[in-house]
Amino acid sequence: MDNKKHHNKIKMVNNKKYFNTPLDENGKPYWIPIVVKNKDFLLGFIEAYNVASASFGIPIEDMELLLSSDRLNDVLMDGTRIGNITRAELKSKLKKFIYKPDKDENHPDNSAKILDEQILMIDCPNCGMFYSFKEEEDIPKKDTYCVTCGRAIIIYTNRTDNFFHYDGKQMDMEKVINEIHKEADEE
Ligand SMILES: [Zn+2]
Numbered sequence: 001m002d003n004k005k006h007h008n009k010i011k012m013v014n015n016k017k018y019f020n021t022p023l024d025e026n027g028k029p030y031w032i033p034i035v036v037k038n039k040d041f042l043l044g045f046i047e048a049y050n051v052a053s054a055s056f057g058i059p060i061e062d063m064e065l066l067l068s069s070d071r072l073n074d075v076l077m078d079g080t081r082i083g084n085i086t087r088a089e090l091k092s093k094l095k096k097f098i099y100k101p102d103k104d105e106n107h108p109d110n111s112a113k114i115l116d117e118q119i120l121m122i123d124c125p126n127c128g129m130f131y132s133f134k135e136e137e138d139i140p141k142k143d144t145y146c147v148t149c150g151r152a153i154i155i156y157t158n159r160t161d162n163f164f165h166y167d168g169k170q171m172d173m174e175k176v177i178n179e180i181h182k183e184a185d186e187e
Contacts, residue, residue, distance in 0.1 A: 007143060009157045011167075018167040019072040022152050024079070031077045032069040033122045034154045037161075039141050042067070042154075046119050063120075071161055074168025077125055083169035090171055095180050126151045 011020035021029040036042050049063050069075060074082035077097060082090055120133040127149040133139045144154040157164075 007152075007155075009155070009159070010164075016165045017163060019069070019157060019164045021069060021073060021075065021167075022155070024151065028079060029073065029075050029081075030079050030151060031075050031125055032152050032155055033125060034067045035069040035072060035157060036067055036155075038156045038158060039139060042120075042139065043136055050119075069155075072164050072167060074166075074170070081168055082171050087171065087176070091176050091180060094173075094176060098177070098180060099184070122153050124149060124151065124153055 007022055008020050011018045019035065021032065024030045034042070036045065045067065046063070049058075049066075052058055053063075070077075076082065076093065078093070080093065085093070118132040118134055119136065120139060122131040123129070124131070124146040127146060129146055129148045131153065140154060143152060143156055145151060146153050
């Protein structure tokens with residue numbers, strides 16, 4: 001397992017700075033639900049998102065999609081790196097993420113009432129352990145690891161995103177996602 005307390009956030013390769021993602025038990029980088037500068041940034045984001053969500057009807061559950069480690073690298077939720085697969089493979093993978101059965105409806109903890117009362121919720125992508133935070137002070141100040149499986153669920157980089165080079169292969173994600181939606185409409 002990772003050396004939790006001394007996790008180095010920056011990886012230098014050829015004089016470029018990358019986010020140094022923690023590694024799983026097989027030494028492979030994994031997807032992390034929340035990777036942001038610090039707690040203040042996270043709270044600011046949550047506040048702004050709530051305003052947007054109330055104004056434009058954006059589902060609050062989608063918030064974590066904007067905070068995850070894939071802003072900084074090409075590691076997908078299932079651990080696959082975009083650089084290691086073809087565009088067609090990526091498309092079929094994303095299709096499964098997008099059209100997976102609605103987990104929120106089946107999740108015992110995710111009744112609408114509970115969702116309303118929380119400011120942040122995280123499902124551990126590895127073991128499914130559910131974390132929810134009700135008040136600003138409940139949100140951890142430090143990097144946080146799943147109590148069940150030990151994987152990182154919140155990492156604070158102490159840097160803005162611009163500090164890091166993107167690690168991996170960049171794919172025209174939006175285009176791929178639009179194609180998936182279009183094909184689904186046509187089916
Ligand atoms: Zn876990």
